Amino acid sequence: MEEIWNALGRALSFGTPLLLASLGAVINERAGVVNLGVEGMMAVGALAGFAVAYGSGAGDGNLYFAVAAAAGAGVLASLLHAFAAITLRANQFVSGLALTMIGLGVAGLLGKRFEGFPLFNQAPEWPFTVGVVLLALGLAFVLAYTRLGLVLRSVGENPAAADALGIDVVRVRYLAVAFGGALAGLAGAFLSLAYRPSWTDGMTVGLGWIAVALVIFVGWSPLRAIGGAVFFGLLYYLQFRLQGQSGIPTEFFAAMPYLLVIVVLALAGLRRVQGAAPEALGQPYQRGER
Template structure:
């Protein structure tokens, strides 16, 4: 029984890591008032960039591959920043377009990498017989650091003020457009980092649609955890455990496998509905999804 519990916790951590990283990126975006539904596409291009660098040579620098993934995520998210912050386009439409562009481009450009070996992968750390990925450790530290930064630092307060009342922040001398743009770029970099984990540690390969909907779950997870970084840790573990149970139960139950495949997405709808009944949507930044135009109310 103890072995089964440890295995379930380890697998929940593994699957929860990209969810947590992507969720933290979306929290940064949305605390600044910008909705980003393109997380799935950002994760896909991050995974492709990481694998392309890592598979380029047997002695390729894996941390350079991680940097490439973050740069790819930030670079693609710049399109979202341009559309929503500079041109004040609809944030939901722009995010959906970003998701389609990212997944489509990754699928097309990644065809040449399908079936190629990854010469090495980011190794896990062994902690008393328990394997821990450096990505997982980084995600946990980032969650704690982001929670502290938002609550206890001047720059974190500035970010939150832009998401709550951009007009007031503007009066106090804050460059609202710059803050929102940097938040979108930073969130994109974290989504790219989530993709790097999939390519360099979790799957250690490249395949089309390797994100498998994790980006969409991460977007919903932001609402479920009330835009709180520390709550995101528990939420990511919960959905990671759900994914583990999905694969564990397939083939060991008379229930069709399609039911288990749909289970994480069905549960997303359930938990979001419960969050709405509890009024958790009231935790959303007041200016979320609204473009800011100086002088307008």
């Protein structure tokens, strides 16, 4: 029994950054903007959070400021994507990929001086976990029952009609992308402040990509994202649990998250989840000439 509770606890802890990042991605995708830069924004957020918490020495920084800095760094990174994809109408998929490279690159470069130092003012995990579940419930409500949710969805489904109704499509999309960036940054902060209080290059270990795939898997629903994140959290737990014990090579476990993303996307294809995608997902909006 204790074993089960333990497993569930670890699954929640692995699932927290996944849920944070994928909720953000759900929101910006509901507004019609794909952002494949989650992994990069997470890395930037993790570094910013760690740098502020680390302060002048071994952890005299304010943790609240650190969390805010992580979210802020995520927003700044996401605005790069927003500018390219919304204002300049660049290919959203490639722009997001470039953002991941930039985020991982910049964080790896600027984080070199922090590498290997432990953080003594570690943050607890539970506020992140509780907060993100409440956030998922809140977002589900906002999307389904409020004017704000309607505005967001209409921009993602039919931007031209939304525009005709007087909704500022560009502004809504910018805000949605920034929201996604903030949550990806928070997911990074969870990793570098609470889960493994330190900074190492590559500490996001592909979680950002899984978060992107999760959005498709759960059919753009914040509620179902909770279940999806716990499911993947459980798989992560099993991966670490089985690693030392079985005769299966460790490389297989290391490759598993990436294989799972493909499997998940294929399953989503089989279930024809793509039909639930926002109609204008991935398409830049350009107001017609009048």
